[in-house]
Amino acid sequence: MLITLVTIFPEMFPGPLAHSLTGKSLGKLWELKIINMRDFAPDKHKKVDDTPYGGGAGMVMKPDVVHNALKYALSFYDKPPKIIFMSPRGYVFSNQTAKELSKNQNGMIILCGRYEGIDQRVIDHWRKHHKLQEVSIGDYVLFGGEIPAMVVIESCLRFIPGIMGNSESVNDESFVLDLLEYSQYTKPAIWKEYNVPSVLLSGDHEKIASWRIAQSKQITQEVRPDLWKRFISRK
Numbered sequence: 001m002l003i004t005l006v007t008i009f010p011e012m013f014p015g016p017l018a019h020s021l022t023g024k025s026l027g028k029l030w031e032l033k034i035i036n037m038r039d040f041a042p043d044k045h046k047k048v049d050d051t052p053y054g055g056g057a058g059m060v061m062k063p064d065v066v067h068n069a070l071k072y073a074l075s076f077y078d079k080p081p082k083i084i085f086m087s088p089r090g091y092v093f094s095n096q097t098a099k100e101l102s103k104n105q106n107g108m109i110i111l112c113g114r115y116e117g118i119d120q121r122v123i124d125h126w127r128k129h130h131k132l133q134e135v136s137i138g139d140y141v142l143f144g145g146e147i148p149a150m151v152v153i154e155s156c157l158r159f160i161p162g163i164m165g166n167s168e169s170v171n172d173e174s175f176v177l178d179l180l181e182y183s184q185y186t187k188p189a190i191w192k193e194y195n196v197p198s199v200l201l202s203g204d205h206e207k208i209a210s211w212r213i214a215q216s217k218q219i220t221q222e223v224r225p226d227l228w229k230r231f232i233s234r235k
Ligand code: ADE
Pocket: 086, 087, 088, 135, 136, 137, 138, 139, 140, 141, 142, 143, 144, 145, 148
């Protein structure tokens, strides 16, 4: 799977994605191409932004620069990739979105915005002609889309066969069943004044499985009543 990032901070990548399971599989199960939007600025000062029409704080990224960078990114694909624009104004990303995005074998292009935003016309154009999707990682605002892009990439890669060491864990974890994950323990069995729950030492796999499900339910009810509601309404 080819993932192409379009950014004005190419040096931020691969960053954390070069480590752990994403790093080990980089160049084998997935490829990363990084496109510097500044290379597409037509003037000698490499200007990628300008003041907003109508006034106001901050700068807006120029439509021609973003458009030419996206066109260049698209030239690396034989079949249409998913095109994602990281923005706090987008649909909120979830594990379900990650699963759907990762199903597209053609890969994806991720556009990272900065400053106050990107000229709306280029977003509208790419939505209309290339099905660009605007995606937010949550209800908070960051300085730009680079860190959100890393979040999206890592969570999508978890669904690519062969990337996870243990293929079962991807289906076993929080959000897959609308339940948060049960608590985990390792050696030693006694640490400070805390004991590992005795059922986990029993060797009785059925009992352990039902204890874990009960735990998941209890934690979800306490911490995420919204998920709990969805879980019980699905039954
Ligand atoms: N850029 C700035 N904030 C963002 C967010 N919450 N999600 C995606 N992209 C962003």
